[in-house]
Structures are given as structure tokens and as C-alpha cells.
Amino acid sequence: MSQPGLIDLASVSAGYGRTTVLHDVTLSIDASAFTGIVGPSGAGKTTLLRVLLGLIKPSSGTRTTASGLRVAYVPQLETVDWKFPVTVFECVLMARTEHRFWPWPSAQERTAVAAVLERLGIADLADRHIRELSGGQQQRMFLARALLREPQVLLLDEPTSGVDINTRHDVLHLLGDLHADGMGIVLTTHDLNGMATHLPHLVCVNGHIIAEGSPRDVIVPRVLEETFGARLEVLEHLGMPIVVDTSHPMREPI
Amino acid sequence: METLIEPLGFAFFQKGLIVATLSGALLGFVGVYIVLRGMSYIGHGLSHAIFGGYAAMQLFAAQLYVLGAGLWGIASAIAITTVARRGRVGADAAIGVITTASFALGVALFSKFGTSGPAFDNALFGSILGITNSQIIWLVVVMAFAGLVVLLRYRELLFTTFDPDVAQASGIKVARVEALLMIVLALSILVTLNVIGVTLVAAMLVIPAVIARMLTDSFGRMLAISTIVGLVCGLVGMYLSYYAGVPSGTMIVLVGAVAFLVVFGITGIRGRERAAGVDEHSGPRATISA
Numbered sequence: 001m002s003q004p005g006l007i008d009l010a011s012v013s014a015g016y017g018r019t020t021v022l023h024d025v026t027l028s029i030d031a032s033a034f035t036g037i038v039g040p041s042g043a044g045k046t047t048l049l050r051v052l053l054g055l056i057k058p059s060s061g062t063r064t065t066a067s068g069l070r071v072a073y074v075p076q077l078e079t080v081d082w083k084f085p086v087t088v089f090e091c092v093l094m095a096r097t098e099h100r101f102w103p104w105p106s107a108q109e110r111t112a113v114a115a116v117l118e119r120l121g122i123a124d125l126a127d128r129h130i131r132e133l134s135g136g137q138q139q140r141m142f143l144a145r146a147l148l149r150e151p152q153v154l155l156l157d158e159p160t161s162g163v164d165i166n167t168r169h170d171v172l173h174l175l176g177d178l179h180a181d182g183m184g185i186v187l188t189t190h191d192l193n194g195m196a197t198h199l200p201h202l203v204c205v206n207g208h209i210i211a212e213g214s215p216r217d218v219i220v221p222r223v224l225e226e227t228f229g230a231r232l233e234v235l236e237h238l239g240m241p242i243v244v245d246t247s248h249p250m251r252e253p254i
Numbered sequence: 255m256e257t258l259i260e261p262l263g264f265a266f267f268q269k270g271l272i273v274a275t276l277s278g279a280l281l282g283f284v285g286v287y288i289v290l291r292g293m294s295y296i297g298h299g300l301s302h303a304i305f306g307g308y309a310a311m312q313l314f315a316a317q318l319y320v321l322g323a324g325l326w327g328i329a330s331a332i333a334i335t336t337v338a339r340r341g342r343v344g345a346d347a348a349i350g351v352i353t354t355a356s357f358a359l360g361v362a363l364f365s366k367f368g369t370s371g372p373a374f375d376n377a378l379f380g381s382i383l384g385i386t387n388s389q390i391i392w393l394v395v396v397m398a399f400a401g402l403v404v405l406l407r408y409r410e411l412l413f414t415t416f417d418p419d420v421a422q423a424s425g426i427k428v429a430r431v432e433a434l435l436m437i438v439l440a441l442s443i444l445v446t447l448n449v450i451g452v453t454l455v456a457a458m459l460v461i462p463a464v465i466a467r468m469l470t471d472s473f474g475r476m477l478a479i480s481t482i483v484g485l486v487c488g489l490v491g492m493y494l495s496y497y498a499g500v501p502s503g504t505m506i507v508l509v510g511a512v513a514f515l516v517v518f519g520i521t522g523i524r525g526r527e528r529a530a531g532v533d534e535h536s537g538p539r540a541t542i543s544a
Contacts, residue, residue: 050419053422053423054422054423055419055422055423071423071424072423072424073419073420073423073424075417075419075420079419080417081416081417083528083530083532084290084415084416084473085290085467085470085471085472085473085476085528086412086416086471086472086473087471087472090412090472090473090474091416093409094409094412094413094416094417094420094421094424095424096409097409097410097413097421097424097425097426100409101405101406102405103404103405103408103409103474104474129471149424155423
């Protein structure tokens with residue numbers, strides 16, 4: 001066994017009720033992690049994330065965390081109740097869960113929220129209602145809320161679904177910067193070319209872990225077929241693998 | 255002016271006015287959390303469940319009524335949340351069975367042992383007759399408790415209402431916060447049951463909160479507005495009930511409904527957008543995704 005990480009799963013199985021979604025998963029996340037969890041819909045990506053977060057208890061196996069671990073979680077945009085009456089400022093401030101007698105923010109908290117909004121380029125939106133934001137701005141707001149916790153590990157569920165290409169680019173860049181600053185990053189994605197191949201480390205999941213390693217090691221036809229159950233070809237462009245779905249060739253317009 | 259002062263000459267009206275006004279404020283305050291969590295169905299069920307305990311205590315051990323019915327209410331509240339949290343198929347049905355059975359028990363007890371007629375109607379639709387000083391004191395105590403819970407747990411309550419998963423991941427004990435809220439809800443229903451009535455309590459949990467939602471996009475302001483709207487409904491409804499000679503709860507709810515229509519008309523499309531789906535995710539809130 002290597003050095004214990006910040007979050008360690010040992011032979012974990014987990015699911016909902018009597019349905020087991022994940023089988024025998026062993027995975028270690030440390031501060032140097034920059035890991036993409038890859039797999040098709042229903043493969044257990046979100047379940048794995050929720051097990052890492054401690055939101056689901058393993059039905060067997062163990063989850064151990066470093067003492068005093070600080071994690072932050074960015075949920076999928078689609079799962080959020082966007083009609084909820086909060087402003088961007090109020091939403092970001094939620095991250096400050098430390099006990100404080102008064103409900104309203106302290107001067108120090110105001111400064112901290114302003115700084116993190118500034119960093120993500122949405123400082124001017126602080127007083128807007130969350131519904132008024134674009135998909136990219138909503139994603140930045142949740143990143144701001146996560147960063148305000150100053151986490152050791154940041155977990156994100158499909159951070160680039162429902163955002164445009166520029167936002168995807170920005171999110172990747174920002175995560176890269178955070179990783180360089182020493183923050184562990186784990187995210188789920190079903191976007192192989194736009195996201196997964198840009199990450200240093202991938203975990204391919206479909207009910208169990210099929211392969212783990214650098215994109216060069218796991219973005220290969222054998223692993224992809226086992227993960228996605230479809231024949232996918234891998235090309236190389238400028239040293240980056242590109243996945244091509246050859247099982248459903250594009251049809252000529254009729 | 256005369257019309258406002260005249261009924262105050264009666265002690266029963268004074269007490270009724272105090273209780274109705276404070277009840278409206280309390281339900282408006284608590285209702286914000288209930289509505290935003292999509293729990294108005296649970297509020298409705300809980301008031302019916304509490305009625306069973308309320309009836310039993312009123313008839314057999316009136317001096318212990320707050321204690322007994324309070325425990326009954328808290329037990330029902332926690333049972334309901336547990337069932338709802340588990341998110342199994344049939345949770346709605348289970349809540350329906352438990353709460354209506356408890357309500358039926360209350361009705362049976364009242365019909366068998368209670369004073370027939372008026373007392374029963376009063377319990378269902380609210381009455382200001384026979385309000386005791388201790389009831390007023392209990393109402394104030396529960397208000398203070400609810401206020402204190404919200405003051406001390408403001409952020410936890412807000413976070414778990416908006417986004418329970420992320421709250422849990424951020425180290426908040428979501429189940430504990432929810433249990434606390436359910437205790438506040440059960441006690442609030444219990445102390446307002448007399449004047450608002452079993453069948454109408456849920457309406458007063460919902461109407462002020464929805465009105466407030468149409469008027470603001472800020473959670474803090476919604477809490478304040480909803481409390482004030484509830485308070486005004488209680489006050490105005492009480493006077494109208496006196497002059498119209500109808501049960502207090504019905505008039506308070508009707509005033510709320512009229513206020514809703516007025517605000518709905520004034521705020522137009524914007525208000526409708528804000529309030530649409532405000533009570534959307536009612537019932538079990540299982541977040542199952544693979």
C-alpha cells in the first residue's frame with residue numbers, strides 16, 4: 001500500500017437501496033490528483049463521486065479520509081433549483097459554514113466573497129439573482145463557492161456539461177491553476193475529446209474501474225470498448241489522442 | 255376607527271386578536287422554509303396528524319395538552335421526514351396513511367367523547383373562543399424558539415434548503431438540521447391549531463411565503479416579508495371574522511388568498527416567474543443519479 005491519500009477507497013461497493021452501482025473500487029485521491037472519472041451515462045461516475053464525498057456509505061469496503069480534510073463540491077448545474085431566492089453573493093457565502101452568531105456576513109467574509117468573485121470574473125454579478133446568470137456564469141459562481149472553502153480537494157460533477165466552448169476552456173484553465181497551487185481535483189465527464197484528454201490522469205468506470213492512468217495509457221480502443229461498450233477508434237493529433245466513434249458513421253443527408 | 259376599537263372591548267377578542275396575529279406571523283416565518291423545501295404537503299399532513307394527539311389530549315388530559323400533543327406532533331414529524339428521506343416508492347402513500355389515520359382517530363375521539371358540534375368545527379376551522387393565557391404564553395415561547403433556531407442556524411438552514419447534497423459535503427449535519435426544522439414546524443402547527451384550524455394551517459404556511467417570493471429574489475427579504483404578510487393576514491382576518499361571524503381560520507386564509515391575488519396582479523409576469531415552481535420538489539427528495 002502506498003502513502004495514504006486525502007481520500008482512500010478500499011474495495012468499495014456502493015449503490016442505492018438494493019441496487020449496487022459500483023463494485024470493488026479501490027482508489028486513492030491525494031493533493032496532487034488531477035483526475036477525470038470517465039464513463040457512459042449510468043456507469044456510476046456520479047455515484048463514485050458521491051462515495052468520495054461521503055454522501056453515500058459503501059455497502060462494503062472502506063472509505064478513509066485524512067483528519068481535518070476539507071473538500072468542496074461543485075454539483076451538476078442541472079440538479080440545482082435555479083428558482084431558489086438567493087443572489088450570487090448569498091449563494092457563494094453559503095460556503096462559510098463556520099459557526100457565527102449573526103446570520104449576516106462579517107466584514108472579513110464580505111471581502112473574501114468579493115475577492116473570490118473577482119478571481120472568477122463575476123464580481124459585477126454579486127447582487128444578481130442566480131437565475132439571471134448564463135450557464136458559464138453559474139458554473140463560475142459554484143466554483144467561487146467551492147474556492148471560498150479553501151479546500152484540499154475539489155470534486156466536480158460534469159463541470160463542462162451545459163456550458164459553451166469558451167467556458168469549458170476557462171474552467172479547464174482555472175482547474176489547472178488550482179492544481180498547480182496544490183489543490184487536488186477530481187471531476188466526472190463524459191466528454192472524452194473536450195475534457196478527458198486534457199487531464200493528466202483518468203479513471204475509466206463502468207460499474208467497476210476498468211483502467212486507470214494517463215490519457216495515453218487508457219484512451220486506447222480496448223479500454224474504451226470495455227468502458228463504453230462501443231467500438232471507438234483513437235487517432236492522434238498534435239500528440240493528443242482523439243476518439244472517433246466509428247460504430248455510428250455519419251449519414252449523408254437524405 | 256370605531257369598528258377597530260369596538261371589538262377590543264371584549265376580552266375574548268383581545269386574546270383572539272393577539273393569537274391570530276402572532277400565529278399568522280409564526281406560520282409566515284416558518285412557511286418560507288416549508289415552501290422552499292417543497293414540503294407543503296408534509297405541513298398539510300402534519301397538521302392532520304397532530305390533530306389526533308390534540309384531540310386525545312384535549313379530551314382526556316387537557317392540562318398536559320401542550321406536552322402530549324407536542325410529543326405526538328414531533329414524533330409524527332420525525333416519522334414523516336424519515337419516510338420521505340428514504341425516498342422509497344410509496345413514501346407519499348405512507349405519509350398519507352399515517353396522517354389521515356391520525357386525523358381520523360381525532361375525529362372519532364371528538365365525535366365519541368367531545369362536546370358535539372361547535373368544538374369540533376372550531377378545531378377544524380379555527381376559533382377564538384376559550385383561548386387561555388397559557389395558550390398565548392406557549393405561542394410566544396414557540397415563536398421565540400423558532401426565532402432562535404433561525405438566528406443560530408440561519409446558514410445551515412439556508413444551505414440545506416437550497417442544496418442539501420453540497421451542504422452535507424461541506425460538513426453540515428443535514429439530517430440534524432432537518433430534524434430541528436421539523437420540530438419547529440410541529441410546534442408551530444400545534445400552537446396555532448386553535449385559532450387557524452387543522453384544515454387551514456397548511457394554507458397559512460404556504461400563502462404568505464408564496465406572496466413574499468413574488469415580491470423578492472432575496473432569501474433574507476423573503477423571510478421578513480412572509481412574516482409581515484402572515485401577521486397582517488392574522489390581524490385583518492381576525493377583525494373580518496368578528497364582523498362576518500365566521501370561524502377565524504377561514505377569514506384569515508381568505509384574506510391571505512385575496513392578498514395573493516392582489517400581489518399576483520401587481521407583480522405581473524415577473525412575480526409569476528419568481529413564484530413558478532416555488533414548491534416544486536414536494537414529496538421524497540431522493541437524488542438518485544448514476
